[in-house]
Amino acid sequence: MHEIRLAWLFFRVGAMNELQYRVNFFLQLFQSVLAIGTGLVSLWLIFSHTSSLHGWNPAQLLIVMGVFTLMGGVIQTTIQPNMTQLIEDVQQGTFDYVLTKPADAQVLASIRRVEIWQSVDVLTGVIIVLIGVLRLQSQFGIGRAVTFLLMLVVGALLIYCFWMILTTLAFWVTSMWHLVELFAGVYNAGRYPVGIYPGWLRYGLTVVVPVAFAVTVPSEALTGRLDTKTVLGAVALSLILVTITRVFWSFGLRRYSGASA
Amino acid sequence: MVKPVIHVDQLTKTYVIPEREGGLKAALRSLVHRKWRDVKAVDHISFDIQPGEVVGFLGPNGAGKTTTLKMLSGLLHPTSGEVTVLGFVPQRRDKAYLKQITLVMGNRNQLQWDLPALDSFELNRAIYRIPTRQFRETRDEFIELLDLQDLVRKPVRNLSLGERMKVEIAASLLQRPQVLYLDEPTIGLDVTMQARIRSFIAEYNRRHDATVLLTSHYMADVEALCKRVIVIHHGHLLFDGSLADLVARFAAFKTIGVTLEDTSADLSRYGEIMSVDSDRVTLRVPKTETPRVTARLLADLPVMDLTVEEPLIEDVIRQVFAQEAPLEELPA
Amino acid sequence: MTAYFDVYRQLMKIGVMAEIQYRVSTYFYMIGMITEPVIYLVVWSTIARSHGGSVGGYTAGQFVAYYIVWTLVRNVNIVFTPYGWEDRIRTGQFSAMLLRPMHPIHWDLAFFAGTRIMSVIMWLPLAAILVIAFRPTISPTWTQVLVFFFAIWGAYLIRSFNQWMLGLVTFWTTRVGAVFQLYITAETLLSGRLVPLSLMPHWVQVLADFLPFQWTFQFPILALIGKLTTRQLFLGLAAQLGWILGGIFLLQLVWAACLRKYSAVGN
Numbered sequence: 001m002h003e004i005r006l007a008w009l010f011f012r013v014g015a016m017n018e019l020q021y022r023v024n025f026f027l028q029l030f031q032s033v034l035a036i037g038t039g040l041v042s043l044w045l046i047f048s049h050t051s052s053l054h055g056w057n058p059a060q061l062l063i064v065m066g067v068f069t070l071m072g073g074v075i076q077t078t079i080q081p082n083m084t085q086l087i088e089d090v091q092q093g094t095f096d097y098v099l100t101k102p103a104d105a106q107v108l109a110s111i112r113r114v115e116i117w118q119s120v121d122v123l124t125g126v127i128i129v130l131i132g133v134l135r136l137q138s139q140f141g142i143g144r145a146v147t148f149l150l151m152l153v154v155g156a157l158l159i160y161c162f163w164m165i166l167t168t169l170a171f172w173v174t175s176m177w178h179l180v181e182l183f184a185g186v187y188n189a190g191r192y193p194v195g196i197y198p199g200w201l202r203y204g205l206t207v208v209v210p211v212a213f214a215v216t217v218p219s220e221a222l223t224g225r226l227d228t229k230t231v232l233g234a235v236a237l238s239l240i241l242v243t244i245t246r247v248f249w250s251f252g253l254r255r256y257s258g259a260s261a
Numbered sequence: 262m263v264k265p266v267i268h269v270d271q272l273t274k275t276y277v278i279p280e281r282e283g284g285l286k287a288a289l290r291s292l293v294h295r296k297w298r299d300v301k302a303v304d305h306i307s308f309d310i311q312p313g314e315v316v317g318f319l320g321p322n323g324a325g326k327t328t329t330l331k332m333l334s335g336l337l338h339p340t341s342g343e344v345t346v347l348g349f350v351p352q353r354r355d356k357a358y359l360k361q362i363t364l365v366m367g368n369r370n371q372l373q374w375d376l377p378a379l380d381s382f383e384l385n386r387a388i389y390r391i392p393t394r395q396f397r398e399t400r401d402e403f404i405e406l407l408d409l410q411d412l413v414r415k416p417v418r419n420l421s422l423g424e425r426m427k428v429e430i431a432a433s434l435l436q437r438p439q440v441l442y443l444d445e446p447t448i449g450l451d452v453t454m455q456a457r458i459r460s461f462i463a464e465y466n467r468r469h470d471a472t473v474l475l476t477s478h479y480m481a482d483v484e485a486l487c488k489r490v491i492v493i494h495h496g497h498l499l500f501d502g503s504l505a506d507l508v509a510r511f512a513a514f515k516t517i518g519v520t521l522e523d524t525s526a527d528l529s530r531y532g533e534i535m536s537v538d539s540d541r542v543t544l545r546v547p548k549t550e551t552p553r554v555t556a557r558l559l560a561d562l563p564v565m566d567l568t569v570e571e572p573l574i575e576d577v578i579r580q581v582f583a584q585e586a587p588l589e590e591l592p593a
Numbered sequence: 594m595t596a597y598f599d600v601y602r603q604l605m606k607i608g609v610m611a612e613i614q615y616r617v618s619t620y621f622y623m624i625g626m627i628t629e630p631v632i633y634l635v636v637w638s639t640i641a642r643s644h645g646g647s648v649g650g651y652t653a654g655q656f657v658a659y660y661i662v663w664t665l666v667r668n669v670n671i672v673f674t675p676y677g678w679e680d681r682i683r684t685g686q687f688s689a690m691l692l693r694p695m696h697p698i699h700w701d702l703a704f705f706a707g708t709r710i711m712s713v714i715m716w717l718p719l720a721a722i723l724v725i726a727f728r729p730t731i732s733p734t735w736t737q738v739l740v741f742f743f744a745i746w747g748a749y750l751i752r753s754f755n756q757w758m759l760g761l762v763t764f765w766t767t768r769v770g771a772v773f774q775l776y777i778t779a780e781t782l783l784s785g786r787l788v789p790l791s792l793m794p795h796w797v798q799v800l801a802d803f804l805p806f807q808w809t810f811q812f813p814i815l816a817l818i819g820k821l822t823t824r825q826l827f828l829g830l831a832a833q834l835g836w837i838l839g840g841i842f843l844l845q846l847v848w849a850a851c852l853r854k855y856s857a858v859g860n
Contacts, residue, residue, distance in 0.1 A: 027771055034778045038787070045788055049648050050640045178621030185625020189632055197635055198726070276858065336688050338856040352856065356694040363692075370689035373607055375614045380607060387599040388695055 006103055007111040014114030021117075028117040032069075032124050039065050039191065054196045056223075061192070063132035064219045068190050070125025071155060071214050075187070076118035078111070079160050083167045084180060085113050090170045090256065099257075106249050110164070133222065147231060148221040154238045155214035161241040162210050164249065171252040183209070190215035213237075265309035266440060266472045267333065272342035274303040274328050302328040304496035305342065315466055315473040317487035317504075321582040325496040326476045327366075330442045333474070334364045346440060360389055363438040365446050371432040378413040378428045382435060389436035396435065403431040406461055423454035430458060434465060441465075443475040447482055459485050480574045492581060499581065504574065512577045515551045517544045519558060520566040531558060540565075600695065601703040608707020612715075619715060627664055627719060633787065634660035634727060649792040654730025658818040659789060661723050662731075666813050668716050669709050669745045672753040673701045675760035675773045682763065687855070698844070702753055709749065733817050740826045744813035747833035752809045754840030761851045779804075785811025805836045 018024065043065065047058050056064070086109050089095035098108050133140060166179055190211040194202050206212040217234060220226045280296035303325040310316055320326050331337040332344060335351035335358065344351055349358035372381045386396045404410055407427045412420060420428065430446065443462070447455040459482055466473055466486075477483055483490060483504065490507055492500040500507055517532065520541045528534060531554050532544035546554045551569060558564060612619060637660075638653040646652055651659065681687045690697040733741070759776055763769050781787050783797070784806035790798050801807050812829045815821050821829065 027768070030771055031774055034774055038778055038781055041782060042787060045792060046636060046640065049792065050644060053636065054639060054643075178618045181618075182621045182625045185622075185628040188628050191632060192636060196639055200726070201631075201635075331688075334692060336691055336856065354691070359692060359694040364688075366685060366688070370684075370686050373611070376607060376610055380610070384600075384603045384607060387596070387603040388693055390596050390599075390694075 003104055003107045007107070010111045011114050014112075015116045018114070018116040024117045025120065028120045032120050036065075036069065036124060036128070039069075042191075054193065056193055059132050059135035059137070060219070060223045062135065063129055063222055064193055064215065065191065066125050066128030066130075066132055067152075067219045067222075068125070068215045069121050069128060071152070071159070071190070071218075072187065073119055073121025073123075073125055074156055075159060076121065077115050078113075079156075079163055080180065080183075081113040081115045082110050083163045085109075086167050087170045087177065087179075095256070099253075105253060106164075106246070110160070129222070136223070138224065144222060144224060147226060148218055151213075151218040151221045151226070151231070151234060154234045155210070155218055157238045158210040158213045158241060161238075161245040164245045168245075168249050168252040171256045187211060187214075193219065263311055266312050266314075266347060267308075267310040267474070268343070268345045269309070269329075269333075270307050270343040272303055272306045272329070272332065272344060273301065273340050274325070274332060274337060275340040276300045276302055301496050303332070303339075303493075306493065306496075306498045307342075308491055308498070308501055310472055310474065312472055313466065313470045314489060315463075315475065315486050317483040317490040318474055318476045318493075319483065319490055319578065320476075320493040320499075324493050326493065327444060329493070330364065330444055330474070330476070334362060334442055335359070336364075360436055361438050362440045362442065363433045363436070364442045364444070365430060365433050366444045371429050372417045372425070374418050375416055377416055378409075378432065381417070381432055382413070385432055385435050391436055395437070399435055399437055400431075403434065406464060407431055407457065423450045426450060426454070427458065427461075430461065437469055437471075439469075439471055441471055441473045441475075443473065443477075445476055445478065447477060447479055455479060455482065462486060480578060484574060492578075494582060507581075508571050508574060508577050511581050512572050513548055513580070514545050514572060515548055516570045516572060517546055517551070517555065517558070518542070518566075518568040518570065519544065519562075519564055522563040522565055526562055597699070600699060601706075604700060604703035605707035605710070608704040608709075609711045611704075612708040612711035616715065619712060623668070623712070623716065623719060626667065627723070630660040630663045630667070631723075633663075637788065638727070649789070651789065651792075652730060654728065655818060655820075657727045658729035658731040659814055661720065661727070661729050662814045662817050663786070663810070664720065664723065665713065665716065666745055666748060666810055668712050670748045670752045670809055671709065671712070672705050672749065672756050673760065675756055675762070675769050678760040678763040678769065679767070691852075691855075698753075698757060698848075701757065702750070705753070706749070729818075731818050733819055736823060736826065737816055737819060737821075740830060741813055741817040743830055744816050744833065747830065747837065748809040748813050751805050751833065751836050751840060754837070754844050755805065755809075758840075758844055758847050761847050764851045764854045780806050780809070783807065784809055785814065789815075805840075808833050808836055 043058065043061055046053055046061075051057070053061060086095070089098065095109075098112075099105055101108055163183075186205075186209050189197070189201075189205055194205045194212040194216045197205065202212070213234060217226065217230070221231070276299070277297050278300055280298050306325075306329065318326055318329070328337065332339050333346060333351055335354045338352045347358065347361055349355050351358065371385070372378055373384070382396075382400055385391075386393070391399070404413060407430070409428060409431060412424050412428055417425060417428065426446070434441070441462075446462070447458055450458070462473060462475070463486055465471060473486070475482065475486065488503060490500070490502070490504055491498065492507070500510070502510075516535065518541060519528070528542050528544060532546040532550075535543045535545050537543075544554075555567065555569060558567065634657055637648065637651070637656040641648045641651060641653040641656055647655075678687075681690070690700065693700075755776070759769065759773055762772055766772075783790075783801045783804055786806075790801055790807060790811055793801075808829070812833065816826055816829065
């Protein structure tokens with residue numbers, strides 16, 4: 001398919017560009033190590049005072065931390081750079097260049113930029129998840145792994161839709177910059193399973209900002225807490241949100257073309 | 262003899278910069294063993310400037326103008342040589358010295374971007390400890406001279422480039438400095454705005470008897486403001502004297518304008534024809550040849566009118582800058 | 594002295610106006626920032642509740658108080674970021690700073706103090722929401738409030754000096770980001786930012802006693818939530834004063850070195 005080939009092309013060009021700045025790899029690794037170190041210290045502190053946090057044992061919380069890091073890496077590598085670029089383009093009128101290209105504008109706007117070094121977090125996240133799984137001390141089937149991967153994709157898709165809808169607002173509201181700061185802050189809530197938060201906050205982290213789907217649900221899949229109903233619900237929700245995003249995007253695009261004509 | 266305000270003697274600034282080679286291997290090697298290279302930005306420059314003088318400081322990009330201004334304002338330490346301004350050694354950055362000078366550079370930093378300029382003025386009053394009465398007087402004087410009445414009440418970000426520059430200059434002079442270093446104060450502005458700022462600088466110089474050292478790419482600025490110019494090139498002092506002398510010394514050509522009764526005559530054997538405008542012909546003639554060519558023209562042809570003109574200053578300056586060689590190798 | 598007072602007054606005014614100008618982004622930033630302590634708050638009050646009401650000497654309500662006061666202290670101790678220096682040098686702002694007849698640190702201290710005052714006013718509604726949502730246990734005495742007032746500005750000064758010195762490292766390396774991240778990590782673990790230090794192992798507490806970090810977070814917080822004796826309150830203020838004086842001394846040295854470097858090379 002044309003769009004997928006295009007995405008791959010962009011990915012390769014972006015990666016090659018960034019490979020020129022190898023020092024950034026070490027800086028990113030350094031940053032990743034510091035973040036994970038702090039996270040591990042937090043877990044160690046928690047479990048030096050208690051044996052389980054809201055029913056989650058150390059190995060299970062380690063998995064949550066791994067998924068949090070992994071998903072954070074995915075967001076930083078692709079979703080966030082593309083969305084900030086889009087906001088900037090719409091503000092400065094350079095978005096016209098995207099529109100004049102012979103490809104689907106939404107796809108193009110979502111795959112143009114890749115911050116390849118941020119994917120260090122994906123790698124460290126995977127390693128932490130694996131360590132967590134090895135320490136689970138419970139039977140671990142292929143079914144769980146498949147559900148986990150499916151939920152990861154669903155989570156990433158929901159985060160993407162969330163960002164895309166907010167970014168599309170840039171067609172109407174010009175200053176959307178603060179969103180990045182805000183999201184970076186709120187995403188941190190995913191470090192722990194959303195079940196520990198009081199009701200209203202849990203609700204917000206599930207429906208308003210889909211942190212629960214991005215981190216908690218995949219972790220639940222891996223630790224065997226997920227029932228089929230939730231899995232099907234999450235898949236259905238992602239399909240609905242993808243459609244809404246698409247419709248809203250076309251709507252915003254019409255508005256943009258109308259305004260700049 | 263009055264003591265000079267600015268005294269510069271054998272001033273030299275050498276930058277030590279890392280040598281760069283292409284390629285990843287070279288880049289990695291340079292991490293371990295870096296090669297350094299000396300670059301002389303300013304090379305044994307000397308001059309004195311008297312109180313109240315307005316001096317144009319000319320030279321192409323990279324000639325060492327900004328480096329010199331930075332040394333005069335105390336931002337850079339000279340490698341060797343001596344500078345005193347108002348009796349101070351600038352590099353010591355005495356507060357008393359900083360209060361008596363101002364440096365206006367292309368990048369504009371005096372004003373708070375989001376606030377009306379009046380707030381920035383008030384801030385400068387506090388920082389420079391300007392007595393309230395003197396502050397109000399100066400502020401109102403500048404507002405009047407530069408026509409800032411409406412501009413100082415708007416947030417700076419809403420001003421045009423030229424408007425911002427006017428306000429910027431006003432803010433930089435509130436403390437009534439005795440010495441002004443102006444680095445391209447009119448760059449990027451339209452002609453009217455340039456003229457406005459020029460006349461303001463002249464007026465400030467007249468009223469407060471301030472000493473001004475000014476760099477500009479626009480000869481109109483220099484012609485209007487400076488009786489004296491200092492030219493540097495490749496860090497060397499090339500010329501120090503009046504504008505007229507500069508032209509007399511460096512202009513290799515003059516232009517002769519002739520009006521003839523008979524327009525069919527061929528003038529190309531007298532000099533290079535620059536333009537023909539109905540019956541008037543303009544010729545470019547080497548300076549030393551001018552008297553001879555003039556005499557021949559008058560003798561050979563039915564001349565109705567003849568003028569000998571110095572070339573445009575811009576042309577002379579361009580010609581000077583095009584010279585690669587330092588002073589002693591130039592034709593006298 | 595009165596002259597400095599005048600400068601501070603003007604710059605604080607400008608800081609306040611700047612903060613009003615950017616109120617929307619300030620709010621977004623603040624909401625993002627408050628997530629951090631809310632996470633700690635939920636985790637530790639959950640643990641306290643599941644262990645018969647208290648852990649490490651803190652009840653659930655005290656944890657809530659700790660982290661809500663945390664948001665106030667954090668709001669006051671935000672200062673000029675070390676990342677900003679690169680920009681200052683590149684755009685020539687640094688030269689402009691040097692040309693003013695005043696040490697440039699006064700500019701940052703006064704301007705940010707202005708923004709902090711405004712920021713605290715804007716924080717009040719968020720604090721009210723946190724109080725209603727999580728119900729802290731807190732009943733400070735007047736002495737504690739008074740000590741707290743001085744302690745947050747002590748924290749502000751100590752953190753300002755620290756970050757200024759980190760920023761000045763820009764004159765020697767372009768990798769200030771890495772240095773700053775190391776600083777933030779150390780601060781998170783050793784200042785009481787992550788958890789009250791009394792929950793940490795003993796050796797960490799001993800280490801923290803030799804470092805300035807705890808005076809920028811934990812001390813003001815403990816002062817207000819009533820975890821310190823009167824003697825500890827005043828000794829704490831004295832310790833802050835010590836770190837402030839030490840900071841001024843060290844800053845002079847770093848600043849002089851940095852000026853030597855800058856005036857040799859320019860930008």
